[in-house]
Amino acid sequence: MSDPQLDLDTRASSEGWWPMLPGQRTWGMIALMGMSISAAVATWVFIIGGTVATYLGAIPGTAVMIAGSLVGILLVVLATLPVASRFGIDSIAALRPQMGNRGAYFGLVLLTMSVVGWNSVLMIFLGRASAEILIALELVGEGARGFLVPAFSLVSTVAVWLVLRRGPEIMKSTSTLVAGLVSVLGVFIIVQLVRDIGWDTLAAAEPLAPSESKLYNYATGFELLCAINLAWWPYVGGLVRTTAGARKALWPVVIGLGLPVSMLSIIGLFAALAVPESGGDPTKFLIALGGVQGGVPALAFIILANFGTALVGTYVAALGLAQVPALQGRLSWNVTTGMGVVPVAVVATFFSAQFFDNIGVFLAFLGVTFAPICGIQIADYYILRRRPSLRGMFVHGPGTPYHYWKGFNPAGLVAVPVGVATYIYLLNPLTYVSHAPYQYVSATVPSAVVAGAAYALIMKLTASRRQPDQVEESTVDNGRTEPTSVPS
Amino acid sequence: MHQKALYEELLERRLRLVEAGITESDSLNLTDYALLWGSCAVLPAILLVAGWFA
Numbered sequence: 001m002s003d004p005q006l007d008l009d010t011r012a013s014s015e016g017w018w019p020m021l022p023g024q025r026t027w028g029m030i031a032l033m034g035m036s037i038s039a040a041v042a043t044w045v046f047i048i049g050g051t052v053a054t055y056l057g058a059i060p061g062t063a064v065m066i067a068g069s070l071v072g073i074l075l076v077v078l079a080t081l082p083v084a085s086r087f088g089i090d091s092i093a094a095l096r097p098q099m100g101n102r103g104a105y106f107g108l109v110l111l112t113m114s115v116v117g118w119n120s121v122l123m124i125f126l127g128r129a130s131a132e133i134l135i136a137l138e139l140v141g142e143g144a145r146g147f148l149v150p151a152f153s154l155v156s157t158v159a160v161w162l163v164l165r166r167g168p169e170i171m172k173s174t175s176t177l178v179a180g181l182v183s184v185l186g187v188f189i190i191v192q193l194v195r196d197i198g199w200d201t202l203a204a205a206e207p208l209a210p211s212e213s214k215l216y217n218y219a220t221g222f223e224l225l226c227a228i229n230l231a232w233w234p235y236v237g238g239l240v241r242t243t244a245g246a247r248k249a250l251w252p253v254v255i256g257l258g259l260p261v262s263m264l265s266i267i268g269l270f271a272a273l274a275v276p277e278s279g280g281d282p283t284k285f286l287i288a289l290g291g292v293q294g295g296v297p298a299l300a301f302i303i304l305a306n307f308g309t310a311l312v313g314t315y316v317a318a319l320g321l322a323q324v325p326a327l328q329g330r331l332s333w334n335v336t337t338g339m340g341v342v343p344v345a346v347v348a349t350f351f352s353a354q355f356f357d358n359i360g361v362f363l364a365f366l367g368v369t370f371a372p373i374c375g376i377q378i379a380d381y382y383i384l385r386r387r388p389s390l391r392g393m394f395v396h397g398p399g400t401p402y403h404y405w406k407g408f409n410p411a412g413l414v415a416v417p418v419g420v421a422t423y424i425y426l427l428n429p430l431t432y433v434s435h436a437p438y439q440y441v442s443a444t445v446p447s448a449v450v451a452g453a454a455y456a457l458i459m460k461l462t463a464s465r466r467q468p469d470q471v472e473e474s475t476v477d478n479g480r481t482e483p484t485s486v487p488s
Numbered sequence: 489m490h491q492k493a494l495y496e497e498l499l500e501r502r503l504r505l506v507e508a509g510i511t512e513s514d515s516l517n518l519t520d521y522a523l524l525w526g527s528c529a530v531l532p533a534i535l536l537v538a539g540w541f542a
Contacts, residue, residue, distance in 0.1 A: 070527065254527065
C-alpha cells in the first residue's frame with residue numbers, strides 16, 4: 001500500500017512540478033557540464049556552419065561564430081540563471097514574474113515548438129547517418145535509403161523515450177558519457193578535415209554567396225550564432241535547477257552550451273567552404289576522401305550527438321509540460337515524455353522532406369521570439385531590481401503577485417511584440433532583407449534591448465495601479481490565494 | 489477535497505523548505521559578473537575586431 005503523501009511529493013520533485021529542494025540539487029559542475037555539452041553538440045553545427053559559409057570565409061567566420069555564440073549565451077544566462085538556480089525551477093516558472101502566471105504559458109508554447117522542431121531535425125539527421133553507415137559498409141544497397149532513413153528516425157525517437165522512461169536521473173550518467181564521446185569525435189573530425197583538405201586551401205576559400213556589403217556579411221554571421229544560442233533559453237532552467245546555486249551552474253552552462261556550438265560549427269563552415277554542395281555536412285565527402293574509416297567516425301558523431309541532444313530536449317520539454325497545473329498528477333512521467341516525442345516521430349518519419357524545405361522559417365522563429373523574452377527578464381531582474389517571489393510563481397489566483405490582469409502581465413504582453421517588431425524591422429528572418437542600423441548592431445541584441453526597455457517603462461508607469469502585494473512578496477496565508485488546479 | 493488539501497499542504501511545505509535553503513553566497517557576485525562580461529562581451533568584441541582585419 002503506497003503512501004499518497006509520499007507518492008505526490010516524490011513525483012512533484014522528480015517530474016518537475018515544483019521547485020527542487022536544496023538537498024535534491026546534488027549535481028556537481030562536471031555532471032552539469034556533461035549535460036550541457038551533450039545538449040549543445042548536435043547536427044545543427046553542420047547547418048549553422050554551412051550557413052555562415054554563405055557569408056564569410058574560414059578565419060573571419062570562425063571569429064564571428066565564437067563571438068556571436070558567446071553574446072547569445074550571455075543574454076540567456078543573464079535572463080534565466082539567477083532566478084532558476086536560486087529557486088531550483090525551470091525556465092517556464094521563471095517567466096511568470098514577467099508574463100504573469102497564465103502568460104508564462106506563452107513560454108511553454110515556444111519551448112515545445114523549439115524542442116519538437118530541433119528534435120525533428122536531429123532525428124532526421126540521425127536516420128540519415130545510420131542509413132549511410134550501413135550503405136558505406138555495403139551491408140545494404142543504395143536503394144534501401146528511402147526506407148532506412150525514416151525507419152531509423154522512428155527507432156531513435158522511440159529509443160529516446162525508452163531511456164527517459166527510467167526517470168530524469170538517467171540523464172546524469174548518459175549525458176556525461178555522450179558529452180565525452182562527441183567532444184573527442186568532434187575534434188577528430190576537425191583535424192581530419194584540415195588534414196584532408198589542407199589549411200591553406202581552407203583559409204583561401206571564398207564565401208559561397210556573400211552580399212556586396214562586408215558589414216552585412218559580418219553582421220549576419222554574428223546574428224546567426226547569437227540567435228541560435230537563444231534557443232538555449234528553455235534548456236537553461238531545466239539544467240541548472242539540478243545544481244545548488246548560481247555560482248556552481250554559471251561556467252558549466254557558459255562553457256558547456258555556448259562554446260561547443262561555435263567551436264564545432266567550424267566543421268560545418270570548413271566543410272561547406274571546401275565542398276559547397278555538402279551544405280556543411282562533411283559525412284559524404286569524408287567517406288569519399290578517407291574511405292569508410294574516415295567517414296564512420298563522422299557518422300557515429302551524428303548518431304551520438306543527436307541522440308544526447310534529443311534526450312535533454314525531451315527532458316526539458318517534459319519539465320515544461322509539468323508546469324501546467326491541470327496536467328500535474330493526471331499524466332504519468334511516461335505519458336508526459338511521450339507527448340514530447342510523438343510529434344517528433346510523426347514529423348521525422350512522414351514529413352521530413354517538407355520540414356527540411358521550411359527549416360529556414362523554423363530557425364527564424366527562434367531568434368525572433370526568444371530575444372524579447374530574454375530582454376524582459378533581464379530588465380525585470382537588473383533594471384527594475386525586482387526579486388521574484390517563489391510563492392508568487394507557484395501559488396496562483398487573484399491577489400497573488402503574478403496574477404496581474406487575469407493571469408497576464410500587460411507589460412510583458414506589449415514588450416514582447418515590440419521586441420519582435422524590432423527584430424523583423426532590422427532583419428526579416430525569412431528573406432534576410434535588412435534595414436539600417438542592422439549592419440552595425442545585428443538584430444537579436446537590439447530586439448532584446450528594445451523589449452527590455454519597453455517592459456521596464458510600462459512596469460514603471462503601471463506600478464501605482466498594481467496592488468502592493470503584486471509588487472512585493474506574496475502573502476500565501478491571506479486567505480485569498482488558490483492553486484489553479486489540483487491533481488485528482 | 490482530501491487530495492486538494494494534501495496538494496496545498498505539500499506545496500506550502502515545499503516552498504518553505506526551498507526558501508529556507510536559499511543561501512545568498514550561492515548567488516553570482518561582482519567577480520562572477522565581471523568574468524562573465526569579460527568572457528561573453530569583451531572577448532567577443534576583440535574577436536570581432538580581429539576577424540574583421542584577418
